[in-house]
Amino acid sequence: MSVQDVITLGLERGWAVYSARPESEIDNANRDFIKPVSSMREVEFDVIVIGTGAGGGTAAETFAGQGLSVLMLEEGRLHSLKDFKMEELWSYGNLYQEALARTTEDAGISIMQGRSVGGSTTVNWTSSFRTPEKTLDHWAGAHLVAQSTPSEMRSFFENREQRLNISPWAGLPNENNAVLQRGCQALGWSTSLIPRNVLGCWNLGYCGFGCPTNAKQSMLTTTIPAALDKGATLMTSVRAERLMQVGDTIRGLVCHPVAVNHEVDVDSEILLKARHYVLAAGAIGSPAVLLRSGVSDPHERAGKRTFLHPVVATIADMGKPVDPYYGAPQSVYSDEFLWRDGVTGKMGYKLEVPPLHPSLSAGVIGLHGEELMDRMRMLPQMNSVLALLRDGFNDESQGGEVFLRDGGHPGLRYELNDYLWEGARDAYLKMAEVQFAGGARSVRLVHLDSEDYSSWSAAREAIEAMPMAAQRTKLFSAHVMGGCAMGENPREAVVDSYGQHHQISNLSVMDGSVFPTSIGANPQLSIYGLVYRNALRLAQQLA
Amino acid sequence: MRPDSTLLPKQSRRRFLTHSAMVLAAPAASSLLVGCAGPSARDGGGLQAREFDTSSPFVRGIYLDEDGSRFFRAASLAVLPELEQPDAETMDNHLRQVDTAFVAFGPVTQNEFAALLSLLTWAPTRMGVAGVWSDWETASPAEVDGFLSDWRNSSSTLLNAGYNGIVKIISTSYYGQPENFAKSGYPGPPAFATSSLPQFQRETAV
Numbered sequence: 009m010s011v012q013d014v015i016t017l018g019l020e021r022g023w024a025v026y027s028a029r030p031e032s033e034i035d036n037a038n039r040d041f042i043k044p045v046s047s048m049r050e051v052e053f054d055v056i057v058i059g060t061g062a063g064g065g066t067a068a069e070t071f072a073g074q075g076l077s078v079l080m081l082e083e084g085r086l087h088s089l090k091d092f093k094m095e096e097l098w099s100y101g102n103l104y105q106e107a108l109a110r111t112t113e114d115a116g117i118s119i120m121q122g123r124s125v126g127g128s129t130t131v132n133w134t135s136s137f138r139t140p141e142k143t144l145d146h147w148a149g150a151h152l153v154a155q156s157t158p159s160e161m162r163s164f165f166e167n168r169e170q171r172l173n174i175s176p177w178a179g180l181p182n183e184n185n186a187v188l189q190r191g192c193q194a195l196g197w198s199t200s201l202i203p204r205n206v207l208g209c210w211n212l213g214y215c216g217f218g219c220p221t222n223a224k225q226s227m228l229t230t231t232i233p234a235a236l237d238k239g240a241t242l243m244t245s246v247r248a249e250r251l252m253q254v255g256d257t258i259r260g261l262v263c264h265p266v267a268v269n270h271e272v273d274v275d276s277e278i279l280l281k282a283r284h285y286v287l288a289a290g291a292i293g294s295p296a297v298l299l300r301s302g303v304s305d306p307h308e309r310a311g312k313r314t315f316l317h318p319v320v321a322t323i324a325d326m327g328k329p330v331d332p333y334y335g336a337p338q339s340v341y342s343d344e345f346l347w348r349d350g351v352t353g354k355m356g357y358k359l360e361v362p363p364l365h366p367s368l369s370a371g372v373i374g375l376h377g378e379e380l381m382d383r384m385r386m387l388p389q390m391n392s393v394l395a396l397l398r399d400g401f402n403d404e405s406q407g408g409e410v411f412l413r414d415g416g417h418p419g420l421r422y423e424l425n426d427y428l429w430e431g432a433r434d435a436y437l438k439m440a441e442v443q444f445a446g447g448a449r450s451v452r453l454v455h456l457d458s459e460d461y462s463s464w465s466a467a468r469e470a471i472e473a474m475p476m477a478a479q480r481t482k483l484f485s486a487h488v489m490g491g492c493a494m495g496e497n498p499r500e501a502v503v504d505s506y507g508q509h510h511q512i513s514n515l516s517v518m519d520g521s522v523f524p525t526s527i528g529a530n531p532q533l534s535i536y537g538l539v540y541r542n543a544l545r546l547a548q549q550l551a
Numbered sequence: 552m553r554p555d556s557t558l559l560p561k562q563s564r565r566r567f568l569t570h571s572a573m574v575l576a577a578p579a580a581s582s583l584l585v586g587c588a589g590p591s592a593r594d595g596g597g598l599q600a601r602e603f604d605t606s607s608p609f610v611r612g613i614y615l616d617e618d619g620s621r622f623f624r625a626a627s628l629a630v631l632p633e634l635e636q637p638d639a640e641t642m643d644n645h646l647r648q649v650d651t652a653f654v655a656f657g658p659v660t661q662n663e664f665a666a667l668l669s670l671l672t673w674a675p676t677r678m679g680v681a682g683v684w685s686d687w688e689t690a691s692p693a694e695v696d697g698f699l700s701d702w703r704n705s706s707s708t709l710l711n712a713g714y715n716g717i718v719k720i721i722s723t724s725y726y727g728q729p730e731n732f733a734k735s736g737y738p739g740p741p742a743f744a745t746s747s748l749p750q751f752q753r754e755t756a757v
Contacts, residue, residue: 011749090750094740097648097727100655107655115712212744220740220748270657333737366735367727371719376630376699380722387735417659456703456711479711 011221014233015088016041023236024048025086028246028278029265037090045243045265045278053079053241054550056261056282058248058297061127062535063519064288065227065235066168067543072238074547079280080235080242083266083293084124088228092218096367099217102268103131105292112408112422116478117318118371119420120486121290124218125244126228128290129532132486133215133337133363134204134224136174137529138165138537142351146401150352151524152496154505161537168536172205172225179211182335184361187326187391189340191446192359197344202360204336205532213334213363247272249416250301251285257514258285258303272415284514284550287492288539291315291521295410295491296418298502304511307499310492311410314420315526316485317396320432321362321372322439323383324391324448325460332390337363338530345395345438346528352402355431357395358529359439364392372454374482393443395435400490400525402427407526410491424483429476432483436474440467456480487531492521507542518542609643612650614661618672618687623649623721625687629695630721633734641730648724667713680710 019025019041026045033039054076057064064080071078087102100108105121112119122128144161147153168174181189181201192199209223222229236242247266251258263278287294295311303310342359349356364372366387373383399405408422440451444464451467452458457480461467494517495501498510507522509515518539520531527534609624611617623646628634634642653661670676677683681698683690702714725731732739745751 013749093750094744097652097724100727101652106657106660107652109652109656109660114708115716210744212741214740220744220750269655270659334741365727366732366737367723369735370722370726373722374715374718376703376718376722377632377696380630380718381633381734384722384726384735387737413659415658417657419659456715477708479708479715482715 011089013089014222014229015086016090018233018236021237024239024241025236026241026243027085028243028263029267029273032085032245032268036085036087038086038088042086042244045246048241048243050077050241051280053077053280053282055079055284055286056081056280057286057288057518058261059127059288059290059293059519060125060227060232060242061122061288061290061519062129062227062532063539064286065126065129065231066536066539067286067288067518068235068240069231069238070540070543071547071550072235072240074551076547076550078235078240079282080232080240081246081248081263082125082127082242082244083247083289084122084244085268086125086242086244087130087218089220089222092214092220094212094214094217094220096217096365099131100367103218106270112420113411114421114478116424117316117422117483117485119292119316119488120484121292121488125232125242126226128486129226130218130228131216132226132530132532134206135338135341135360135530136169136172136203136205136533139534140346140528142347143525143528146351147495147524151493151500153494153524154496156505156538161541164537164541165533168533168540169203172230172536173207174203174205174225174533176201176203177336177339179209179336179339181339182211182213182332183326183330184332184335184363184391185338185340187324187330187446187448188342188359188361188393188442189446191442191444192342192344194445195442197342197442199340199342199344202339202341203533204339209336211335213337215337216363216365246278248289248297251297251303251515253301253303253512256304256512258512261285270417284516284546286546287515287517287521288519290519291488291491292410292418292420294517294519294521296412296416298492299410299412299418300416303509303515305502306511309500309502312491313400313406313493313524314408314410314422314491315400315489315523316408316422317487317489317526318399318428318432319394319396319484319486320435320439320481321392321394321454321484322436322443322451323373323454324393324443324446324451325386326389326391326447327449328389330389330391332364332387332392333366337361342442345434346398348434354434355397355399355402355405355427356528357397357431357435359393359395359442362392362394364390372482374454374456391443391446391448393439394484395439396487396528396530397428397431397435398526398528399428407490420488424478429481432476432481433471433474436471437468440464440471454482456482487520487526489520489523489526489531492517493524494522495524506545507539508546516542516546607639607643609646612647612653614653615646615650619668620646620650621687622668622671625690625695626699626717627721627725628692629699630718631725632692634725635692644728644730645725648728649720652720652724664716667716
């Protein structure tokens with residue numbers, strides 16, 4: 009099968025791609041085609057889209073398709089197939105926010121977020137679920153989200169599923185996923201195959217490092233090339249510093265060049281203008297732009313109710329080869345406990361598995377000395393199960409809050425409380441149970457107080473007594489949502505149900521930050537469907 | 552960049568000591584990092600315009616100063632006892648990778664870690680909070696292991712966070728390096744892919 013570098017080919021055709029920090033491109037394989045921003049003549053556009061992830065990529069293609077002039081801004085760099093060599097450390101340093109060191113303020117939760125053209129879609133594990141119907145219904149009832157019922161959203165999800173070739177994984181699950189599948193079947197728990205956005209997938213297992221075959225239908229390989237082909241402009245290595253508000257409109261956007269490691273060149277200013285501004289910088293980045301700008305926010309909603317799908321995990325020694333680093337990383341899930349106590353009761357969770365490459369595994373295991381080295385030696389026969397905890401549906405789950413640190417860098421405060429710990433403990437129990445049912449020889453929690461348990465009964469006894477506390481219970485997140493909530497009540501929401509800002513006439517938010525709760529599933533298709541609908545409507549208004 | 556990002560002295564020390572005082576009073580939320588991993592030195596993520604120290608032994612890097620380097624040399628031996636056996640070059644490469652990771656983390660994590668390193672490399676706090684009486688150059692592996700275990704088992708969230716952060720940057724930097732893949736039994740990317748994909752061929756055809 010021939011593999012084409014769609015980015016290089018497009019650049020050779022003359023795409024309008026600029027870097028705000030040309031010196032950052034010195035080691036970029038495509039550097040010869042990326043122009044310095046000083047050579048950019050046009051500075052006024054119909055729409056400026058801030059961010060190129062699931063939301064920005066979808067919006068940009070939609071706007072360009074309606075004949076609007078579009079500028080896309082991205083704080084990371086433009087990478088392509090040439091750079092995607094299945095190298096774990098290179099990827100963390102170049103394709104992730106803060107080189108994967110981003111955490112909540114008290115370091116209680118590690119946050120994995122993408123940071124390059126394509127955003128998190130360049131590095132996600134391809135799981136593509138529609139927004140659960142229960143979630144959409146809850147939004148309509150509890151958060152006054154209009155015109156977003158399951159039947160109203162269906163055609164938009166279908167459209168995006170076709171655009172991004174989303175369908176349940178047709179290959180065999182790798183052994184890491186098969187453990188979860190076997191365990192669920194043995195216990196009589198529901199389990200299904202995960203829909204993935206891939207086309208001609210080689211089943212390699214390196215989705216998290218930038219797809220090495222362009223099989224992943226990320227924004228980097230689909231909507232962004234399409235937008236650029238339709239005449240859109242892309243600027244990389246640039247931070248949207250602040251929107252300039254005059255009355256109830258935005259009159260301009262001040263930007264700074266930013267290095268790969270987030271150092272901002274504050275002495276250099278780039279001023280850009282558009283008829284309409286679209287924030288799509290993710291659920292930490294979008295509220296941060298609003299906060300840095302001081303955009304009207306009479307009810308102080310910007311950055312509030314940020315959700316993470318906090319993740320707890322267990323690891324198992326399967327006593328035989330698993331090779332958890334090879335094969336489609338996520339192909340099996342179980343929603344057996346997603347709504348275990350109803351929509352608004354105790355915290356429910358989705359069960360999936362993570363791929364295990366050596367660096368990430370060492371970080372997850374988190375021990376030292378012989379204990380660490382012994383665990384790492386068993387990596388080839390290791391399985392891991394994770395639980396995505398559904399936050400934001402109960403009064404005791406209000407989520408976190410985005411704030412600004414020195415230099416305008418965003419931070420996220422997220423309080424860990426007993427409501428969350430109850431869900432974490434229940435998830436630990438079910439994960440250990442399913443691993444033993446799937447054939448595990450021993451199981452341990454990703455928790456400082458865990459030992460290796462050699463039977464389900466020993467694990468159960470230990471988990472029931474396990475102290476639940478920040479730092480001891482290791483928590484992760486790959487899904488940052490909320491912070492610019494949508495809804496028809498301006499006292500509670502930043503934007504309306506179509507992403508239009510409640511106070512500013514020419515500002516919209518089109519990314520996962522508009523979700524009024526977490527999703528209860530990997531969020532990319534939720535973002536694609538909603539943003540596609542909202543961008544179509546905005547494009548028609550602007551045309 | 553160096554003076555700014557190493558930031559060791561007084562300001563950050565005072566800041567961490569404030570935190571430490573909170574710990575003594577009650578388990579407080581920390582603001583330490585639990586970082587995960589860094590970039591490879593392959594191309595430094597656009598950072599290679601700066602000069603990497605390639606001499607042996609590794610004395611200082613772009614982020615790590617002499618004191619910080621001494622600490623990570625000692626701590627790495629306790630986190631990864633196998634580092635002692637092979638050769639000095641392996642340790643030097645490892646410390647270089649740790650330094651590269653710190654550069655890539657960016658200002659937020661760099662500042663948080665500067666506070667921690669300040670505490671650990673100033674003798675009174677090293678003895679008081681880490682319980683290590685010798686300096687890091689002469690501390691025995693058992694002493695360093697004892698310090699790490701104490702922080703792991705402490706009831707202080709702050710010290711737990713320090714443990715998690717130190718262990719994580721050392722172990723993720725080490726196991727992610729191709730020369731250490733064998734230590735985890737990871738065979739590396741599949742040969743059938745590297746032998747057929749264009750980006751692995753000498754003349755990249757697109």
